[in-house]
Amino acid sequence: MESILDWVRNNTDLIIHYTIQGVLAIVILFVGMRIARFCEGLTEKAFAKKGVDKAVGSFVANIFYALVFAASVLMALSQVGIETTSFIAILGAAGLAVGLALQGSLSNFASGVLIIMLRPFKSGDYIEAGGRAGSVQKIEIFSTELRTPDNKVIIMPNSAIMSGPIVNFSREATRRIDLVIGVSYDSDLKKAKEVLQSVLDNESRVLKDPAYTVAVLELADSSVNFVVRPWVNTSEYWPTYFAIVENIKLELDANDITIPFPQMDVHLHKD
Structure with missing residues (x-):
């Protein structure tokens, strides 16, 4: 116990320094999350003001949130002294392994991009896809939210929607x-x-x-x-x-x- 106290007394400045850095990192992460949410909401409002489909606005807003949040995490790590360059390289290597393990999620993301590009449906359309039917509420990075006529919410993986026929009952007048x-x-x-x-x-x-x-x-x-x-x-x-x-x-x-x-x-x- 005495040795621990001696170490603390001898390294007081170092402890204070890293404590401050840790607190700053937490603050950066917290503020970054708030900014990410703000950017997400601002993007959705901007798209809505321009008359862009709600589903498209929701998808782009989700991507903005993910990018801002990732930047906040890197800034927080940099604040506590972790070399972000090497960290990014480690993340890249880990990302490859995780990507192979999460092929389904990557497929959902790619399918979400295809939905936005090809526009087989828009927000509010009543569609049938992947064995399910409902009105499109929003398109997110990995999934699309449908609402059935009896007010049930269906979260459909984007890959399930794009892997088969899509019947759009609302497109024609x-x-x-x-x-x-x-x-x-x-x-x-x-x-x-x-x-x-x-x-x-x-x-x-x-x-x-x-x-x-x-x-x-x-x-x-x-x-x-x-x-x-x-x-x-x-x-x-x-x-x-x-x-x-x-x-x-x-x-x-x-x-x-x-x-x-x-x-x-x-x-x-x-x-």
Whole structure:
């Protein structure tokens, strides 16, 4: 114990020096983190003010945050006397090993860059990718945040999105509703077609151009199937879909046109 106290007394100036340097390093790191957050927020606001897509602004802001934070760490290490040049060389060698171990994360980063460059979707678009569907909230360095219609948040790795087909339901201004309506073989086909057409004519959200299609699709096992294909604005797709399906059933019932259950005729032969 006495030897420790002697060492402390003999090295008081050195201890004070490194204590001050350590405190300064912590302050630099803390301030650097605050500056990184400030730069991230400032970048997002700047992109939003310029009318740039929110998802792009979020991605670039994340990169700015990572760069400023890394610079703060290097400055803090330099403050405590660690040679940053050699440290960077060590980091480079370690980075290679870590990169091989974290190929998935690097793939996510590369996929994020591709998303920003190719722009298959933007913030607010409703997409289906990687087996999941939702509205795009933001694109980050390694992942993309989706929100489902029932308000669930899905964090999708960027590589999962770019590794397969991407279906963007919001890019075009109009969409087509595809319905198959079956009626009984005993029904009057001309009357059934007129009823289906009247439902579409009475729905104000159905577009006149392109014109809708109502036609006999097939003579199926249990029914005669009509294809009903109206065009609507993308923003009104689901409300119009629900309304048309309901009104078709009501109008067919009102005109005594039957939608048959699946059925099978069985013939018995007695020897």
